[in-house]
Ligand SMILES: Nc1ncnc2c1ncn2[C@@H]1O[C@H](COP(=O)(O)OP(=O)(O)O)[C@@H](O)[C@H]1O
């Protein structure tokens with residue numbers, strides 16, 4: 001079955017045009033709002049293999065490009081994900097790019113401008129990306145824990161799309177498709193999200209994602225009582241702070 005993705009605006013057209021123009025794409029937005037699902041969908045739709053790297057503070061140039069490994073007493077070069085993607089003309093998706101180490105960001109500089117190539121310093125090889133290759137990165141501007149901001153010299157290599165939470169009707173449709181729960185309950189779950197997202201005084205690191213709503217609805221579809229499902233899937237994952245938890249539980253109790 002094809003990967004389910006509900007279009008939110010013109011993101012699919014922008015993606016395709018960026019790909020055809022050999023432009024790298026940056027997708028900005030909060031966690032759980034559909035970034036990864038969108039890229040999986042586009043890779044499938046355009047018939048390209050997708051290679052994903054989840055970047056973290058240890059992600060280095062070597063992790064991306066490859067390394068010499070000792071295999072049965074011999075050293076052998078093993079391609080990293082970026083090198084593989086370039087060789088195969090795949091879609092390369094670097095998730096949470098701002099987390100990666102500076103030397104890893106330097107690697108993607110030559111890939112994200114007109115050169116579209118990588119230099120493997122360990123083997124002395126220059127690899128040019130084929131036309132089908134595309135670099136996609138995601139970046140979460142609201143992610144406060146990471147003090148890392150992307151430098152203009154990196155950001156300005158990309159065209160960028162901003163993702164937000166879907167509208168109410170879109171979210172009802174997404175949660176319905178993903179969970180199979182009953183429509184009335186889904187509407188209430190989405191209402192809860194709307195209320196929580198409007199409670200700006202809660203000082204949450206990030207508000208409730210579509211992903212959490214899908215989880216709550218999945219629990220309900222399995223027979224978990226709706227309030228318990230929402231506390232488990234929405235309130236608890238959002239915070240450890242007792243006052244905030246209490247406020248979230250209240251919203252849930254008056255809504256479902
Ligand atoms: N537009 C959408 N179409 C289909 N599913 C979506 C959409 N937006 C969010 N989702 C649901 O939300 C979940 C989380 O989305 P994901 O792409 O993993 O978020 P992100 O990569 O932005 O953190 C998905 O697994 C899917 O169930």
Ligand SMILES: [Mg+2]
Nearest residue numbers: 032035036095
């Ligand atoms: Mg993701």
